[in-house]
Amino acid sequence: MKALLLKDAYLIWKYCKSLVLICLIFSIVSLWTPGITLRYNGFFLLYPCILMINIPTSLLSLDSSSKWDLYAAALPYSQAQLVSAKYLLGLFLGGGILVLTLVSQGLRMYAQESFRWDTLIGLGAGLLCLYCLPLSLCLPLLYFFGAEKGRMLYVFLLISLSGVLGGVIYFMPELAQYNLSRLTLPALPPVLGLLVLSWWTSIRICRKREL
Amino acid sequence: MNALEIKNLSKTYPDFRLENISFTLPSGYILGLVGENGAGKTTLLKLILDMLRRDSGSVTVLGRDNRDGFRLTKQDIGVVLDSVGIPACLNTRQMGKIMALTYTNWDEPYYEALLDTLSIPRRKAFQSMSRGTQMKLGLAIALAHHPKLLILDEATSGLDPVVRDEVVQMLREFALQEDHSILICSHIVSDLEKLCDYIAFLHRGKLLLLEEKDRLLEAYGLVLCEEGDLAALPQGAVQGKRVNPYGVQALVKRERIPAGWDVKPVDIENLFILMTKEEVRL
Numbered sequence: 001m002k003a004l005l006l007k008d009a010y011l012i013w014k015y016c017k018s019l020v021l022i023c024l025i026f027s028i029v030s031l032w033t034p035g036i037t038l039r040y041n042g043f044f045l046l047y048p049c050i051l052m053i054n055i056p057t058s059l060l061s062l063d064s065s066s067k068w069d070l071y072a073a074a075l076p077y078s079q080a081q082l083v084s085a086k087y088l089l090g091l092f093l094g095g096g097i098l099v100l101t102l103v104s105q106g107l108r109m110y111a112q113e114s115f116r117w118d119t120l121i122g123l124g125a126g127l128l129c130l131y132c133l134p135l136s137l138c139l140p141l142l143y144f145f146g147a148e149k150g151r152m153l154y155v156f157l158l159i160s161l162s163g164v165l166g167g168v169i170y171f172m173p174e175l176a177q178y179n180l181s182r183l184t185l186p187a188l189p190p191v192l193g194l195l196v197l198s199w200w201t202s203i204r205i206c207r208k209r210e211l
Numbered sequence: 212m213n214a215l216e217i218k219n220l221s222k223t224y225p226d227f228r229l230e231n232i233s234f235t236l237p238s239g240y241i242l243g244l245v246g247e248n249g250a251g252k253t254t255l256l257k258l259i260l261d262m263l264r265r266d267s268g269s270v271t272v273l274g275r276d277n278r279d280g281f282r283l284t285k286q287d288i289g290v291v292l293d294s295v296g297i298p299a300c301l302n303t304r305q306m307g308k309i310m311a312l313t314y315t316n317w318d319e320p321y322y323e324a325l326l327d328t329l330s331i332p333r334r335k336a337f338q339s340m341s342r343g344t345q346m347k348l349g350l351a352i353a354l355a356h357h358p359k360l361l362i363l364d365e366a367t368s369g370l371d372p373v374v375r376d377e378v379v380q381m382l383r384e385f386a387l388q389e390d391h392s393i394l395i396c397s398h399i400v401s402d403l404e405k406l407c408d409y410i411a412f413l414h415r416g417k418l419l420l421l422e423e424k425d426r427l428l429e430a431y432g433l434v435l436c437e438e439g440d441l442a443a444l445p446q447g448a449v450q451g452k453r454v455n456p457y458g459v460q461a462l463v464k465r466e467r468i469p470a471g472w473d474v475k476p477v478d479i480e481n482l483f484i485l486m487t488k489e490e491v492r493l
Binding site: 002003006007010011014015062063065066067068069070071072073074075076077078210211 | 257260262263264282283285286288290292294295296297298299300301305308309310311312313314362
């Protein structure tokens with residue numbers, strides 16, 4: 001497992017440095033936004049998450065194009081390890097961006113003398129939901145349909161989710177003003193459950209797949 | 212112990228069937244698998260490595276079924292695939308670090324020595340290496356954890372003759388130890404002839420023959436004559452023929468040829484071509 005994570009770390013360093021940099025910039029920019037609502041700084045909060053989800057899916061495409069997936073199947077890794085490494089990496093990246101966002105938003109609230117733990121925890125839960133939901137949906141698709149087709153479905157999925165979110169903000173403006181924290185905590189357990197189900201499904205798909 | 216035991220192995224695709232393959236590779240020997248494109252060589256290797264699900268039969272690698280704790284068995288297998296499979300941006304050192312975490316008996320000094328012996332650059336990305344160097348790196352990785360079984364798929368294809376000779380030499384040295392075995396499939400039959408103890412012919416998904424190389428070369432020969440002369444030979448003596456404007460080259464079983472016929476030695480490449488094609492006309 002460590003070997004697989006190290007390999008992915010090398011690939012991220014080579015190919016995805018710019019994504020990490022953009023996430024940092026967004027987190028810094030979000031320091032100057034007025035509050036934690038979808039309307040005020042939803043874009044700055046959500047976009048880094050979308051970028052981070054992009055990394056595990058990009059890595060799967062790179063594995064496929066270099067035929068690493070074939071080679072790895074001949075090496076002493078189990079399918080469960082190969083799949084788990086991608087999920088773990090996704091969680092590390094998501095965790096990283098979550099910590100970064102929470103620290104920057106915590107600092108912003110502190111500077112504006114509006115610091116509240118419940119708001120910060122709610123934000124964390126919300127971002128975790130918004131990160132884990134597409135990750136849970138797209139990774140099994142990528143394993144099932146292969147990197148190319150799966151990636152198209154993943155883009156479609158992201159556009160659909162963004163459309164739904166945009167629709168909610170447009171048609172329910174009162175919701176957009178609403179503090180995120182009150183919506184997100186109840187959603188967290190089912191989303192984490194979905195992530196576990198997604199991980200299990202991906203392992204099943206890979207065990208049945210022929211290379 | 213046998214390095215490899217395959218019994219009645221079959222795999223069916225809509226347009227291809229690998230049919231009832233059975234053979235054994237004893238430890239300490241090298242088996243060369245010869246076959247035309249699409250004969251099923253790579254399918255067979257993938258079935259051995261459990262990358263494909265078999266329809267029937269059994270595969271035992273280093274004494275264990277390849278569905279039973281195969282991850283542990285793979286610690287003793289070195290693999291070089293035709294595509295190699297190393298991510299394009301990684302260099303030799305980075306691959307060494309990854310493999311050190313992959314194989315429990317990874318030998319870093321030996322890996323470094325192999326890189327030196329094969330003149331593989333340390334910091335060059337895999338994508339910037341020539342095809343020959345990429346293959347050599349694949350081989351260095353396959354050898355650096357001291358495997359007992361090497362499985363090589365077209366590992367010498369795309370290499371220039373000098374590099375091919377180096378690789379063949381390295382594989383020979385590997386096979387000197389009595390518990391080391393190699394299963395190699397290649398289009399370059401001359402390499403297999405230099406290297407292998409056993410030769411197997413795979414043709415359209417079927418194993419045509421598997422024999423000790425020396426016995427195979429003793430058993431078969433070439434007869435050069437007029438096409439009409441072949442009628443004088445006993446039935447079953449001619450295994451294949453190549454007709455050209457100057458006469459005919461016939462592959463024959465030496466034991467069936469009456470005395471007085473001039474039977475010349477045949478090489479593995481001609482043996483395979485003439486055996487798989489009933490009649491070759493030039």
